[in-house]
Amino acid sequence: MTPExxxxxxxxxxxxxxxxxxxxxxxxxxxxxxxxxxFRPYExxxxxxxxxxxxxxxxxxxxxxxxxxxxxxxxxxxxxxLDLNIQAFVPKLxxxxxxxxxxxxxxxxxxxxAAIKAFSTVMKLEPFQRGMKELAxxxxxxxxxxxQNPNRAELDIVSPDNNFGSLKVSPVFNWSDEEMEAYLxxxxxxxxxxxxxxxxxxxKRECGLHAAWGGEAVADK
Numbered sequence: 001m002t003p004e005x006x007x008x009x010x011x012x013x014x015x016x017x018x019x020x021x022x023x024x025x026x027x028x029x030x031x032x033x034x035x036x037x038x039f040r041p042y043e044x045x046x047x048x049x050x051x052x053x054x055x056x057x058x059x060x061x062x063x064x065x066x067x068x069x070x071x072x073x074x075x076x077x078x079x080x081x082l083d084l085n086i087q088a089f090v091p092k093l094x095x096x097x098x099x100x101x102x103x104x105x106x107x108x109x110x111x112x113x114a115a116i117k118a119f120s121t122v123m124k125l126e127p128f129q130r131g132m133k134e135l136a137x138x139x140x141x142x143x144x145x146x147x148q149n150p151n152r153a154e155l156d157i158v159s160p161d162n163n164f165g166s167l168k169v170s171p172v173f174n175w176s177d178e179e180m181e182a183y184l185x186x187x188x189x190x191x192x193x194x195x196x197x198x199x200x201x202x203x204k205r206e207c208g209l210h211a212a213w214g215g216e217a218v219a220d221k
Contacts, residue, residue, distance in 0.1 A: 001160065001167060009158045018171035021157055022053045025139050025169040034087075035141035036060040036128075036209075038197065039067070039075045042180045044082075044189040046143040049171055051082050057141075058087045060131045064123040065095040066105055066198045074192035081190075087135060089127040098123060105198045120199035128209060132164040144170040147177070163209065 001009070013021045026033055035050045035057055037043050050057050061075070079086055091098070098119075099105070106115035132140075140161060161168040172180065184191055 001158075003160075006156075006158055006160060010156045013157045014174070018049055018175070019052065021169065021171040022049050022141070025141065025158075025167075025171075026053050028167070029137070029139035032135075032137050033139040033141065034058045034060050034135050034137040037143070038062070038195075039071050039078065039192065040195040040197070041191055041193055042177075042184070043143055044078055044191060045172060045180050045183050046141060047078060047082055047084065048183075048187055048189055050141050051084065055083065056085050058135055058137075059084045060128070060135060061086055061088045062124055062127045062131065063088050063090050064127075064198070065090065066123070066196075068194050068196055070192055070194035071196075074190065074195075077190055087131060089131040089134075091123045091127050093122060108198065108200060116199065124199045125209065129164065132166070137166045140164070140166040140168050142168055142170050143172060144168075145173055145175060145180075 009024075013024060016024070033050075033054065035046060037047060037059055038061070047059065067075075078084060093101070102119070106112045106119050108116065144155060146155070155168075155170070155173070157170055157173045159168050159170075175183075183189075
């Protein structure tokens with residue numbers, strides 16, 4: 001879409017519900033929509049929204065192998081509850097191999113930013129890039145919300161993705177935590193609070209999927 005078309009789409013969708021935004025995006029996708037997930041808190045919302053519109057929509061999940069037990073159990077519960085069409089992609093290195101070769105998962109501190117980015121590139125961005133190439137979506141649904149961090153606040157419901165070459169649609173972009181909680185309660189959906197992302201130093205920084213440096217990293221792969 002042209003920048004003008006993206007702006008028009010956002011003007012239209014700001015007055016619509018997330019479900020209506022999903023329906024709009026599905027109509028633009030020509031049968032090639034996907035949703036990505038990492039099964040973090042509130043992911044059940046976006047997964048429920050998109051599967052209500054397209055039951056068999058591919059669900060791109062990069063399982064880097066460092067998820068906690070609760071996250072894997074949450075993934076299995078949602079897979080069964082929503083009949084998710086999981087398309088899982090894993091790194092070329094196992095966790096044991098990465099730990100042996102690189103001294104383990106980097107400690108998530110700001111001082112370790114270079115090591116965290118290197119970890120993210122190998123264990124998250126590269127398999128995600130493989131997934132995007134294989135699934136070749138025209139529309140990529142995400143659970144991005146503007147309240148999550150400053151970088152995301154600069155995006156919008158619809159935004160062109162420069163890292164992976166698809167139209168990124170974030171139906172719950174303007175929702176608060178309270179609205180996400182209300183949706184989970186309304187639809188009797190589970191949540192999971194033990195999630196930990198080893199590719200981030202904290203919740204205010206990006207793992208690379210939605211940041212310019214991530215596109216530069218995967219371009220070298």
